[in-house]
Amino acid sequence: MTDLIVxxxxxxxxxLRALVWAAHEAALRRCPLRIVHVVPSEHEYAATPEGRAWEQSHRDRGVLAEAEAIAKDGHPGLEIDSTRPHGAPSAVLLAESEHARAVVLGAKGLGGFGSLLLGSVALQVVGHASSPVVVVNHVATGHHRVVVGADGSEHSQGALAYAFEQASLRDAQLLAVHAWSHPGPPALVSAAQDAEAMERRQALDEWLAPLREEHPGVEVMEQVTDEDPVLALARASDRADLLVVGSRGRGGFRGLALGSVSHHLLQFSQCPLAVVRPRPRRTAA
Known part of the structure; x- marks a missing residue:
């Protein structure tokens, strides 16, 4: 099954905030929700191995029972599946991402999925997942706006497609932001810089054109600015329900899973952040 939210x-x-966001996303898409709680290899509550196993088992079942109850309470008709796999959290979630529309994580946790926002688990999942990964730190609602960063890269094209889909799904306005840092003092504006800004605006129009045709009902706003992309997108996220970026842009080194912009926005975004990687191309048999 590939049509589900994990x-x-x-x-x-x-x-739990990530759970609420994921349940709402699954309800919007009318697809199943899969709740995953990885069972840790060790536990400190009991002194004996038998006691640790018993207490951990009961605690884990309680976590899943609470999560299922919250999701069902918010969306009574939602199809819900839950699982308690053993293993490394990053490996489990990466495997789940191969069959999901999106993987949703809280920004921090008790030690399983994101004990550190920029720790190895979060970075591995965000950087290597087959599906988009949505990191829920600040929950924002009511803005009716999706913000997406665009730079023309392959990852950015994937982010644009996902952002248009989300805006259409949520009946929200889409703000496409193309920002770049120009060398030199920002106060010195030259004719050459004006010409560059015009070229970049035309490029953004070209990147957006096919998606505008595919989603004619989405209202699209454009922002082209000579500004650090992290600052521009973080500022825009303060007035958005969702921020969407590609996992890498034009400025990253080939082979790196996560670019500096998406990496920093994990920390600075003021709304849920969706990080999108291009789907792996399937080779013909």
């Missing part, structure tokens, strides 16, 4: 939970408040 969410990682660990009982923390932030993972």
């Amino acid at each position: 969410v990682g939970v660990d009982g923390s408040g932030r993972s």
Whole structure:
């Protein structure tokens, strides 16, 4: 099954916020929700191996039971599946991403899915997942706006397509931001810089054109600015329900899974952040 939303939970408040976001996303898409709680290899609550196993088993079942109850309460008709796999959280979630429309994580947790926002688990999942990964730190609603960063790269094209889909799904306005840092003092504006800004605006129009045709009902706003992309997108996220970026842009080194812009926005975004990687191309048999 590939038409589902996967969410990682660990009982923390932030993972429950991710659960609420994921349940709403699944309800919007009318697809199943899969709740995943990875069972840790060790636990410190009991002194004996038998006691640790018993207490951990009951705690994990409680985490899943609570998560299922919250999701069902918010969306009574939602199809929900839950699982408690053993293993490394990043490996489990990366495997889940191969069959999901999106993987949703809380920004921080109790030690399973994101004990550190920029720790190895979060970075591995965001940087290597087959599906988009949505990191829920601040929950924002009511803005009716999706913001997407665009730079013309392959990853950016994937982000644009996902952002248009999200805006259409949510009946929201789409703000496409193309920002770049120009060398030299920003106060010195030259004719050459004016010409560059015009070229960049035309490029943004070209990147957006086919998606505008595909989603004619989406209202699109454009922002082209000579500004650090992280600052521009973080500022725009303060007035958005969702921020969408590609996992890497034009400025990254080939082979790196996560670019500096998406990496920094994991920390600075003021709304849920969707990081999109291009789907792997399937080779003909």
